[in-house]
Amino acid sequence: LDAKPIPGTWSTRQVVCHVADFEPIYADRMKRVIAEDxxxxxxxxxxxxxxxxxxxxxxxxDEVQLVESVRGQMVSILRTLAPNGFRRTGNHLEHGPLSLETLLSRITGHIPHHVNFIKAKREKLGI
Known part of the structure; x- marks a missing residue:
């Protein structure tokens, strides 16, 4: 879990922690887009x-459990929205306006994006 076979990259543990840290951040952003103007x-x-x-x-x-919990809660919330609710927007200070649909797309692609890094690490380790 802690090996870094590719110089300058994170270990598998670090990747999992990163995903677990940013899952609640994205959940907060999505909740705020739904609840606030x-x-x-x-x-x-x-x-x-x-x-x-x-x-x-x-x-x-523990990190994986956190991701599962946050995602489960967001699924429950998102299922209650009408289709036009996904067009609501917020303003990211670095990236500008982002719709709920865009936020959802980014976070659902986050894990697959990092799984590719983990696979590359495993390949370098011969696993």
């Missing part, structure tokens, strides 16, 4: 999170 979102530097949030000491099972 054009809320503002702040960015977050993934490398700063990795450096300062004890990624090396965190339990992977």
């Amino acid at each position: 054009e809320p503002t979102f702040f960015g977050g530097d993934p490398d700063v999170f990795a450096a300062r949030l004890a990624y090396e000491q965190r339990n992977v099972d």
Whole structure:
């Protein structure tokens, strides 16, 4: 879990922690787009999170459980929306206006994006 076979990349544990840290951030953004009129979102530097949030000491099972819980809650909320609810927007300070549909697309693609990194690491390790 902690091997870094590709220089300059995160370990599998760090990738899982990153996903677990940003899942609630995206959930908060989506909730705010649903509940508020054009809320503002702040960015977050993934490398700063990795450096300062004890990624090396965190339990992977706990992190996965957090992702599952947050996603389960969001599924329950999103199922209640009418189709036009997905067009509601918020304003990201770095990326500008983002619709709920865009936020949802980004977060649902987040895990598959990082799974590719994990697969590359495993291949380098011969696993």
